[in-house]
Amino acid sequence: MLENFKSYYQPGSDCVPASEETIRKYENKVPGSLIEIWKTSGFGKYNDGLIEFVNPADFEDSLWTWLGREVPNYVPFAISAFGELFYYRRLTEVDEDVCIIDIQYREIKTLIWSMNGFFEDLLLDEEDRNVWLRESLFREAFKQQGELKKHEVFTFVPILAFGGAEEIEYLQKGNAQVYQDLVFQMTS
Template sequence: MDEFFSLFIEEMGEPIFRQEVPPSSIERYSGKLPKKLLEYWTEHGWCGYGDGIFWTVNPQDYEGVAASFIEGTALEGRDTYHVIARGAFGDLYLYGENSGFSLDIVAHTSQYCSRVNELDAGNMDKEVQGFFLLVERESNDFGDLFEPAYNKLGKLDHDEMYGFVPALAFGGPCDLAHLEKVKAVEHLVLLAQISTLEPYSFSDF
């Protein structure tokens, strides 16, 4: 394990629910995702960290999610994006084939943050290491609700997330009482369908 991934685990927490990555997935994303990321997949698999607050995922499982959020927005056609990680509440981390780690989506509020990023083929390994070094546990703990949700609803499985029911876009309350364990892909597609993805504005911070 390299020092960057070791520091990531120190920040995020120990892995759970490891899924081995098949050679077919490595082959599928070779040339589309950085070699270092594929090496991490081979070494660590796809799994949750810190009791499930953060997950590395199979991008193929989330193709429909990415398409549902991006379709009809200013992001459509800008790049080919792949979801490579997600948070317990549906934060999505996407890698663009031409722009790298340039897009984050906060699914429950249907907002995104994009960055202008010129991909340097010579620094792609460092970009992957930097992503895992800089991602924070706190930024995936929406409203400090992870621990209360974990204690009330239990540990997430690899295909689950904590979702607000009814969804915030439907006017649902943003509190523990209205959180449920839901199937991640299905819930994320639903969120994409009920609210148009908008960029963050300065007033949101």
């Protein structure tokens, strides 16, 4: 399972398999494909930090802030290198999707209708990577500013809503949770 994803996305040296306690906490809330990633290569940066798979507990507060309420069947599982938050929604016993909170533009969008589709289609499509992960800008920022640490992202300064631009000279590094909260407060 997930052979294409695993052949394209290389886990970083910071990746750590999830604890059994974390697996137990979320195994009935997320699909087996995500649990497989958590058990094998684990939480951490992939492809130099283009995307980071995170312990949901670390980003639940951020998700609830952006949604305006707690939703038990929504699970944050990844961040982009620019602080966007990806979360999984179990809608019914058979319906699911993956959504993104685009913090820069205060938009919540459904990206794809399955976690397997997220791994095997969306993340492998070059156009989708440039739209949702800003891959070209990420590569430029990585080359200029170096690698990102755990939960660290490239931040737009000023934020895009206040005149920043999706260009290298507007980027700094910062903590993802703090950045998500700051952008939320500044654009509310």
